[in-house]
Amino acid sequence: MTSQTPKSAAPAPSPRQGGRGISEHDVWTAADTLLMAGQRPTxxxxxxxxxxxSPNTVSPYLDAWFAGLGARLKGVGDGIAGVPEGVDMPVPVAHAAMNLWTLALEEGRAALAEEAAAKRAVLDARASELAADREALEQARAVLNERVTAAETAASDARQARDEAQAQARRAEALLIDAQADAVASRQALFAARDAAQALQDEHASHRASWDAERARLVERADANERRLMLELDTARESIKALQQERKQTQRQVQEAETAIATLTEAQHELRSAKALQDAVIARLREQVRTQEALAATYQSMLAAPPALAAATGRGLAPGAKRRVSGAVTPSASALRRSRRA
Known part of the structure; x- marks a missing residue:
């Protein structure tokens, strides 16, 4: 179907300028573009x-576009399904308008459905509340009946209690007369007790003054004792410090003495060993001296004898005796050397 010229010219947008260089023509053109794309202009x-x-600039131009949309679409779209007779518009615009109208109807129906669902929920909630109120009312009525019954019982009990109270009041009146007589006697006894209590208070005040003086004296003595004890404690602490220092010094001296004793003990052991060796050497030397003296006496007797007898005597000595004589001389010399080294 070919497009037809509209019977009446659509109002053109005025060239008014908006904020940031946006004009009414720009807004209308963008709205037409969105409508042609099947979208609702927002x-x-x-x-x-x-x-x-900005939204504040676009909003009035968009409102003007919607206001002039009916005049622009008037007389457009003859022969298009869904378009009223006598309305002539281009086919794309007519389809876009019908889509927009369908979308608006669907949105309206959805809104009505949501509103109906919300109202139905509210009604259901109110019905539930009414049922709950009704149940609460029944419970309250039952409670009220119980309270009325309890009140009637309480009233009967109260009447009985009133009768008993009146009887007790009569008995109490009689007791009151007796109590008044007892009160007179008690008042007189109270005056006497008050005088005795005053005397006791005066005596207590006197004792308390003496107690306060004694307490002050004891407190002063305790303070003096505390100061003396603190001084003695300081002195004891100083003495303890001095004793600790003396103890440390004594411990050092004891350790030094123990070390010296150990050294002396070791030296005594060495001296004992040396003395034993020396005694052995001296004993051997004495034996050697005796042997040498015997040999010297023998040589002297040999020298004093005639030469023929000395030769015979010399020849008569056995070889073993000669070796013993030479051996007796040699060990004595070696023993002397060992004693010198020691």
Missing amino acids: IERIRQQLGRG
Whole structure:
């Protein structure tokens, strides 16, 4: 179907300029573009289409576009399904308008359904509340009946209690007369007790003054004793410190003495060993001296004898005796050398 010229010219947008360079023509053009794309023109979609503009600027231009949309579509779209007779509009625009109208109807129906569901939920809630109120009312009525019954029972008990109270009041009146007589006697006894209590208070005040003086004296003595004890404690602490120092010094001296005793003990052991060796050497030397003296006496007797007898005597000595004589001389010399080294 070919497009037809509209019977009446659509109002053109005025060239008014908005904020940040946006004009009414720009907003209308963006709205037509969105409508041709099958989308409903909104402030956010127009701002996204233009890439600029504030909502306060786009909103009045969009309202003007919607206000002039009916006049622009009037007389357009003859022969298009769903378009009223006598309305002539281009086919794309007519389809876009019908889609927009269908979308609006669907949104309206959804809104009505949501509103009906919300109202139904409210009614259900109210029905539940009414049922709960009814149940609470029945419970309250039962409680009220119980309270009425309890009140009637309490009233009967109260009447009985009143009768008993009246009888008790009569008995109490008689007791009151007796109590008044006892009160007179008690008042007289109270005056006497008050005088005795005053005397006791005066005596107590006197004793308390003496007790306070004694306590002050004891406190002063305790303070003096505490100061003396503190001084003695300081002195004892100083003495303990001095004793500790003396103890440390004594311990050092004991350790030094123990070390010296150990050294002396070791030296005594060495001296004992040396003395034993010396005694052995002296004994051997004495034996050697005796042997040498015997040999010397023998040589002297040999020298004193005639030469023929000395030769015979010398020849008569056995070889073993000669070796013993030489051996007796040699060990004595070696023993002397060992004693010198020691």
